[in-house]
Amino acid sequence: xxxxxxxxxxxxxxxxxxxxxxxxxxxxxxxxxxxxxxxxxxxxxxxxxxxxxxxxxxxxxxxxxxxxxxxxxxxxxxxxxxxxxxxxxxxxxxxxxxxxxxxxxxxxxxxxxxxxxxxxxxxxxxxxxxxxxxxxxxxxxxxxxxxxxxxxxxxxxxxxxxxxxxxxxxxxxxxxxxxxxxxxxxxxxxxxxxxxxxxxxxxxxxxxxxxxxxxxxxxxxxxxxxxxxxxxxxxxxxxxxxxxxxxxxxxxxxxxxxxxxxxxxxxxxxxxxxxxxxxxxxxxxxxxxxxxxxxxxxxxxxxxxxxxxxxxxxxxxxxxxxxx
Numbered sequence: 001x002x003x004x005x006x007x008x009x010x011x012x013x014x015x016x017x018x019x020x021x022x023x024x025x026x027x028x029x030x031x032x033x034x035x036x037x038x039x040x041x042x043x044x045x046x047x048x049x050x051x052x053x054x055x056x057x058x059x060x061x062x063x064x065x066x067x068x069x070x071x072x073x074x075x076x077x078x079x080x081x082x083x084x085x086x087x088x089x090x091x092x093x094x095x096x097x098x099x100x101x102x103x104x105x106x107x108x109x110x111x112x113x114x115x116x117x118x119x120x121x122x123x124x125x126x127x128x129x130x131x132x133x134x135x136x137x138x139x140x141x142x143x144x145x146x147x148x149x150x151x152x153x154x155x156x157x158x159x160x161x162x163x164x165x166x167x168x169x170x171x172x173x174x175x176x177x178x179x180x181x182x183x184x185x186x187x188x189x190x191x192x193x194x195x196x197x198x199x200x201x202x203x204x205x206x207x208x209x210x211x212x213x214x215x216x217x218x219x220x221x222x223x224x225x226x227x228x229x230x231x232x233x234x235x236x237x238x239x240x241x242x243x244x245x246x247x248x249x250x251x252x253x254x255x256x257x258x259x260x261x262x263x264x265x266x267x268x269x270x271x272x273x274x275x276x277x278x279x280x281x282x283x284x285x286x287x288x289x290x291x292x293x294x295x296x297x298x299x300x301x302x303x304x305x306x307x308x309x310x311x312x313x314x315x316x317x318x319x320x321x322x323x324x
Contacts, residue, residue, distance in 0.1 A: 001213075009035040012063035012187070015149040016141070016160065018179045022069035025181070031084065032214045034065045036137060039188045044093050044097050046114055053095055053110035062140060062152040062222060064163070066185025070213050073182040078219035079142055081173040081184070081210040086135040091117055092191040094280045097181045100200035102257050103264070103279060107199070107258045111276040115191070115203050123191055123284075125228045129151035129309040131192045131285045135207055136167040138188035141224075145178040152187075153271035158224045163202070165193045170229035176221035184213070192235070194289035196302075199279050200259035234287065236305035243267075244303045246291070255300040256288065271311035281308065 005016070026032060038044065041060040042053070073079055096111040098104070113321055115123035115131075122130040130279045139152060141159025155162045159175050167173060175182070186209065193202030232238060247258030260282055268278040285308050291301035 003027070004030065005030060005032045007032050007034045007065055007068070009065075012037070012065055013185065014060075014064065015148045015151060016143050016185075018066050018143045018145070018147070019022065020110035020143070021183060022067050022183065023070040025071060026213055027071050031210060034186060034209045034211070036189045036207045036209060037063045037188050038066055039191055040204070042206070044095070044112070044179065044204070045097060045122065046091055048093065048114070050110045051111045053097060053112055059215065062139065062187060064152065064185040064187040067143065067183035067317070068213070069181035069183060071181070073177045073215045073263070074180060075145070076218060076220050077177040078216040078221050079175045079177050079184060079297065081211070081218060081292055082214070083136075083167060083169055083171050083173065083176065084212055085208075085210040087135075087208035088133055088135045088171045088189075088191045089206040089208070091115065092123060092203035094203055094312045095201045096156060096276060096279065097201070098200050099220050101196045102253070102260050103190065103273070105259070107276065107279060111280075113277065113280050116172075117191070125281060128259065129271070129273070129281060129308055130310065131203065131308060133191050134168055134235035135191050136193075136216075137138070137161045137167060137186045137207065137209055138190050140167060140173060141184070142175045142177060142184045143179050143183040144311045152229070159224045161188060162224065163190075163193065163197050163248055164226065165195060166226060172227045174216075174221060174225040177215075179322070182251055192284050192287040194282065194288070195284075196256075197283050198286075198288065199283035201283060203284050205289050207285070219244075220223055234305065236307045238248070240306040242303040243306055244301050248297050249295050252298050252300070255298040259288070259300045260276045260300040263304060269303060272310060280323075
């Protein structure tokens with residue numbers, strides 16, 4: 001018979017290590033509820049200022065809830081994680097951190113945005129910019145067979161800090177098991193994020209997450225796989241379309257930076273946003289896509305949902321043929 005477990009909220013770790021002792025052991029089919037902390041270990045509060053970001057203690061970053069031992073999981077199996085429910089805790093923040101992000105040289109100063117979530121459905125940047133709340137854990141993974149301690153970033157073939165915004169309620173995650181029990185952990189809660197997380201942070205915040213675990217025997221995986229539920233792949237839907245900017249270059253990162261830089265400038269001009277707010281909005285609402293790879297130049301496109309804006313832009317008016 002499957003069982004329900006509460007993961008102890010005070011049990012966290014900050015490195016991936018096969019020697020970490022499991023905090024909880026469960027059977028296939030069991031469900032576990034987690035209360036997670038944000039990536040800064042709750043150093044950021046509703047009252048934090050941009051200057052406070054300079055004083056963050058990086059040694060306490062990325063508290064991960066785990067490890068969880070799933071009985072019957074052996075190397076060569078696949079661990080199945082059904083994400084049943086994800087709850088946010090009423091507020092979130094986005095930050096520009098010096099030395100991080102795709103435009104780090106252009107945004108060298110710390111900057112923070114505390115998002116208002118008074119209706120529980122949207123995070124509001126101001127009175128005319130809003131982002132649907134679609135929460136997920138930025139970090140979900142198991143331990144690799146490699147010996148020793150591994151930092152929480154970057155992501156690896158066994159998962160980790162993937163920042164995949166589709167790991168929301170209703171999605172199933174499959175992870176390759178490399179050590180007995182899998183030793184699953186999660187953390188880094190996000191209320192919303194765009195594909196790419198271009199300024200290095202999403203709408204960060206604490207979450208409550210309920211997951212059901214299972215094992216597929218003798219199912220080797222080389223990297224994580226996911227199955228999403230039916231419905232649009234963006235919480236905005238497609239009703240109002242997108243505004244997109246491109247970057248074209250023979251280097252993927254140069255093209256990516258150009259696409260993001262062009263978006264920051266364009267929505268700043270169109271909606272009167274500061275460069276910092278435009279950059280952060282691109283990180284939490286816009287999706288990076290690789291448009292072209294078969295020619296010598298890459299084309300990277302950044303799609304911003306029109307539905308994020310509750311007023312019409314200025315500076316993009318066009319005459320119809322009848323007016324010319």
